[in-house]
Amino acid sequence: MNIIEIQQTFEEVCEFNDLTREQAAYYLLLIAKAFLKKNFSPTLDKLQNVALRRGAYLVDFYTSLYPIDEARKKQFRKQLDMLRQQLPPPISHSPFYPGDTPGFDEVADFWGLSNGMRPAKVPGLLDLQRRVNL
Numbered sequence: 001m002n003i004i005e006i007q008q009t010f011e012e013v014c015e016f017n018d019l020t021r022e023q024a025a026y027y028l029l030l031i032a033k034a035f036l037k038k039n040f041s042p043t044l045d046k047l048q049n050v051a052l053r054r055g056a057y058l059v060d061f062y063t064s065l066y067p068i069d070e071a072r073k074k075q076f077r078k079q080l081d082m083l084r085q086q087l088p089p090p091i092s093h094s095p096f097y098p099g100d101t102p103g104f105d106e107v108a109d110f111w112g113l114s115n116g117m118r119p120a121k122v123p124g125l126l127d128l129q130r131r132v133n134l
Contacts, residue, residue, distance in 0.1 A: 001030070001034070003034075003038065003040060006030070006031060006034045006038075006040050007040075007042065007043065009027050009030065009031060010031050010042045010055070010058070011046055011047060011051070011055075012027070013027045013028060013031065013054070013058075014047050014051040014052070014054040014055040014058070015047070015051045016051070016054070016097070016098055021097055024097065024117075025121070025122040025123065025125075028058075028117060028122050028125060029122060029123070029124050029125055029128075031058070031062075032062060032066070032125055032128050033128065035062050035066065035068075036066055036067075036068070036128060039072070041072075041075075041076075042055065042058070042059055044056060044059070044079075044083065050094045050113075052083075052087070053087070053090070053094070053111045053112045053113055054096055054111075054113065056080060056083055056084075056087075056111045057096065057107060057108050057110075057111040057113055057116060057117075058117075059076055059079070059080060060076075060080055060107050060110070060111065061107055061116070061117075061119070063076040063077070063080075064107065065119075065126075065129050066128060066129055067129070087112070089112070090112030093109070093112055093113055093114035094112070094113060094114060095113060095114045095115050096108060096113055096115060096116050096117045096118075097117070100114075100115060101115075102114040102115055103115035103116075103118070105118075
């Protein structure tokens with residue numbers, strides 16, 4: 001996949017239209033690999049409402065979990081800080097996966113979601129945080 005296709009996939013996951021959890025898990029891993037190995041930098045400008053919160057959550061999750069260089073991490077932090085200042089407080093917390101039961105994920109809660117993507121249930125996602133897998 002090229003960067004444009006990865007961005008489209010990122011947006012599709014954030015919008016979560018007609019995706020199963022299995023499809024989302026596959027795409028989340030694909031996006032994470034592109035984030036780490038291709039220096040993919042997701043943009044959030046086309047996302048709105050809950051999709052924007054999901055996108056911010058994913059960028060925040062990927063930047064905090066994965067070993068990326070400090071300059072890139074600072075760039076993402078700046079983008080997320082600006083977005084956080086612009087977002088209105090959520091009226092209600094929506095789940096990352098539509099229809100999911102509430103859980104607790106501190107990063108998801110910060111972005112106004114009732115729970116996150118449950119990374120332990122996305123095969124291969126947590127394994128990427130080890131530098132040996134890069």
